[in-house]
Amino acid sequence: MRVRLEEVARAASVSPKTVSRVLNDEANVSEETRKRVRAAMEELDYRPHPSARSLAGNRSFVVAMLYDNNDNPASTYLAEIQDGVLEACDAHRYSMMVRPLRMRGDDFIRRLDALISDHHPDGVVLTPPITDYAPLLKRLRERNVPYASVSPQSDTSIGVRMDEQAAARAIVEHLLGLGHRRIAHVLGIADHGASRWRLAGYREAMAAAGVPEDPALVVQGAFTFGSGVTAARELFALKQRPTAVFAANDDMATGVMWAAGEYGLKVPQDLSVCGFDDTPLARQLWPALTTVQQPSREMGRIAAQQLLNLLRGRGTGELVQMPFSLQIRGSTARVS
Amino acid sequence: MRVRLEEVARAASVSPKTVSRVLNDEANVSEETRKRVRAAMEELDYRPHPSARSLAGNRSFVVAMLYDNNDNPASTYLAEIQDGVLEACDAHRYSMMVRPLRMRGDDFIRRLDALISDHHPDGVVLTPPITDYAPLLKRLRERNVPYASVSPQSDTSIGVRMDEQAAARAIVEHLLGLGHRRIAHVLGIADHGASRWRLAGYREAMAAAGVPEDPALVVQGAFTFGSGVTAARELFALKQRPTAVFAANDDMATGVMWAAGEYGLKVPQDLSVCGFDDTPLARQLWPALTTVQQPSREMGRIAAQQLLNLLRGRGTGELVQMPFSLQIRGSTARVS
DNA sequence: CAGCGAATTGACAGCGCTGTCATCCGTGTC
DNA sequence: GACACGGATGACAGCGCTGTCAATTCGCTG
Incomplete structure (x- = not known):
């Protein structure tokens, strides 16, 4: 059977709660205990059960990436952003869920609500062009779901943007x-x-x-x-x-x-x-x-990163400015 | 607070367990009771908590779509398959998780194991070109994770294929x-x-x-x-x-x-x-x-559908043959 | 060296469901 | 009419974690 937290606790001679604290990077664990617990986790190849964490802790460790599959700019653009978001999520052991969400249609809010109720994402990443749809942002705030955006038009969101x-x-x-x-x-x-x-x-x-x-x-x-x-x-x-x-x-x-x-x-x-x-x-x-x-991939990564900072209580997240760079190649030349 | 199963039970005057049976389409519930419970669910807009279901039932309701991000054929192809898989998952209230998985590298099996241990997918959908990588299939079988493939080369898998x-x-x-x-x-x-x-x-x-x-x-x-x-x-x-x-x-x-x-x-x-x-x-x-x-999207949908049939105990899944159709357009003409 | 607050640790209940098993009831049998 | 049987329903424990709060330890003060 799978290794459970309790066994790690036994191996490290601490209570389950302490192992939990280490797992979640909480404060008030002595450095020495923390090390011992980490060693035990490593030793036993312990993998926390996401559903149990989610149920007990009232958080899902899921980030949803929302996109509009109606008129998406270009699928390769979204695929790259997705890749970046995934990378950031992986780094913090969050999982990513991708969700198309057409904005047209009057049942839009209902669909958004269903998405939230069914999957309980801890936060969402918004991609163009749904980064600035007011009813969407409003509902997310009402339901208390934090979000970060890739290339938002307004600068009130956190996320990432290029000039x-x-x-x-x-x-x-x-x-x-x-x-x-x-x-x-x-x-x-x-x-x-x-x-x-x-x-x-x-x-x-x-x-x-x-x-x-x-x-x-x-x-x-x-x-x-x-x-x-x-x-x-x-x-x-x-x-x-x-x-x-x-x-x-x-x-x-x-x-x-x-x-x-x-x-x-x-x-x-x-x-x-x-x-x-x-x-x-x-x-x-x-x-x-x-x-x-x-750099779409990088931008996806950064947007997710900002969201995760927020979710993990590491600051409030910011709107990061990406530098741009021109790629001068053969298709442009001096006018003849 | 959210509506729980218990409240649905109260509203329908049955035990929680019976509501659970209805929720999971189990046998041995009278048609009349089933209807009453369904009505109560509807009435209260009940949404089962996925983590609780997962924890108690020892299943995750998650399908992972695996792809090789090393030399993927074309990102639009994968994006379409993903869309189809998502559609099938949605229809049965499963969630989809996308996971890149490079085949090269000797830590391949370790990464696969980590994926399974960390996310507990109930099944996986394999996309070209990782539909026929023997060590992958072997490990999935060992760990008892069912899979379905899009365009597998061998015909021992379930899934979908075009001639x-x-x-x-x-x-x-x-x-x-x-x-x-x-x-x-x-x-x-x-x-x-x-x-x-x-x-x-x-x-x-x-x-x-x-x-x-x-x-x-x-x-x-x-x-x-x-x-x-x-x-x-x-x-x-x-x-x-x-x-x-x-x-x-x-x-x-x-x-x-x-x-x-x-x-x-x-x-x-x-x-x-x-x-x-x-x-x-x-x-x-x-x-x-x-x-x-x-029809990549359709093929993704069908592959996922076969997997879900298996997971939900509706048969064993098959390898569906897609019909193909030629699109004769302007780029071909009689030789001059 | 008593006394106190802060840091560290642990006991315990419970998150919202489902598995197991017991119970109940209606029907058919001889 | 007693009994067996299968379908329908419910009681209860427990999945693997974390929140709450109490207990313990430690370092420092006067």
Whole structure:
């Protein structure tokens, strides 16, 4: 049968309660006792029973990662975040549960409640685009479930964020520095924070360079490869074509490059293209895509880390700022 | 405070044990009592406490989905399977836990043991390529953890499988039917079942059509976009170029189309290309990709379903055969 | 060296369910 | 009509931990 806490206690000649204290890193255990107990645990290869801990301690040791499976940005993005969250949870012996949660639908709150009642997560990690949905945040607070967010729009949450606007500005400045003036922008899905920030950065850079905004150069996309193709066709049909395109993510940038091929435009000679995210694809393309590195996995890890700090009583958690870095590659070149 | 089983019992005027029986769909409860108890549960919005159930019943109601995060085929593939597994688990109020598990490394068994001891999954779902790793299966059996597989190579497991060889044969026959004879094949990662079956189907179709095999037309890939590009360049450098390419998955097929663009080859006029999987990308490409639809999400759901049947004592689970279907689209055309 | 507060440790009940086994009841049998 | 039998129900203990609170020990003060 499995080793129980009681046996560890016997082996270390202490009471079960003391072993419990060591297990939970509680205060008021002498250093010497702590060592002896740890040794006994090790010796017996003791594994606490999660359900028993959960039942007695009224906590589940479960972190739920919530995402919107309706219009998720890109599955690889979520998969990477998930990986990071998992890593952080593992480090503290929490388990991770992933839960899709569509925001549309009036039974949204009911579904959220069911999720909480059925699984009792100690906390949740929110991923774009459900980081800022007010009814969601409100309900979590009402039910007293702590949360941390990846790339929240408001800065009242704890979690992690990159200065996407500054990054977007920087990449557009890179294009400007190469002599481009007719720079187009392909938007992401409306009201996603990512879309807003990247557009804002684009505008900021253009304005700072004194280039008047041309509305025809800002076209709608939806974060997908296909939408990038469509948007690019629209741009290429213009009487005065752009010499460079900044797409709000790599998938769309890839679509733009694809469409360029259709139109016989060589990248980067005839058209510079850049994206955002630095997905694995970006490096595999030829020419490789100039983009902004967004370390999704790392961001997932950090967001979960902040949540866990909170749950484990190690401070209150903060909103960590990630540095960004431009990946200048072959898809952008001096305007000809 | 939360509603407990005891209160449901009181409301229905039965003993707690009877409510428990109803909750677990056990036998020996009169239909009338069952109804009364169900009504009381509904009325009080009763939610059983998973940890208490788990502790008392010696089962966790957790299904772990294992995957190899080392060389996973494509993250979107796994994400879809995960979605399906989750759906099946939800339907029976099981929770799903996702666990990466690298097979390389000599501490593999130790990591598996830790996973089992720490989380006590009632069963696991295995995904390619770890569906047939003998030490894994052996250990699971030793520790008495039931499992179901998605696309296992051997047919001793329960789970779900598509006849990939027949599908590959069918798609190559489609190319042959269009008059192609110099048909190339881009392989997946060695010893993945998917690679073997798809190659076998290719050979079968070619042999049946009496086309002698040309080793130069079968090149190595690795299931990634980049490897497709590389493989295609190799093929295009041949003195006698293929008129069609069957890539072992869509990502590589996309790479082939990309490389075709580089070489000034028009798809499908100069080159027919087809893939395997029917990823979302396949439809977004232009021309859209001819491919085999592999319903990953559905397969994940079915594999989990078989496992749950077993866990819930509803039969022993089987190895379900999925039908395949060709998606003939714009990337393949009659040889010119 | 008595006396006191803080640090350390332990006894015990109980978290919310289910397994085991006893009990009860209605039906069929000869 | 006595008895056996199987279906339906309930009593009770206990799953493996932690919360609460009491007991003990220790170090220090005057």
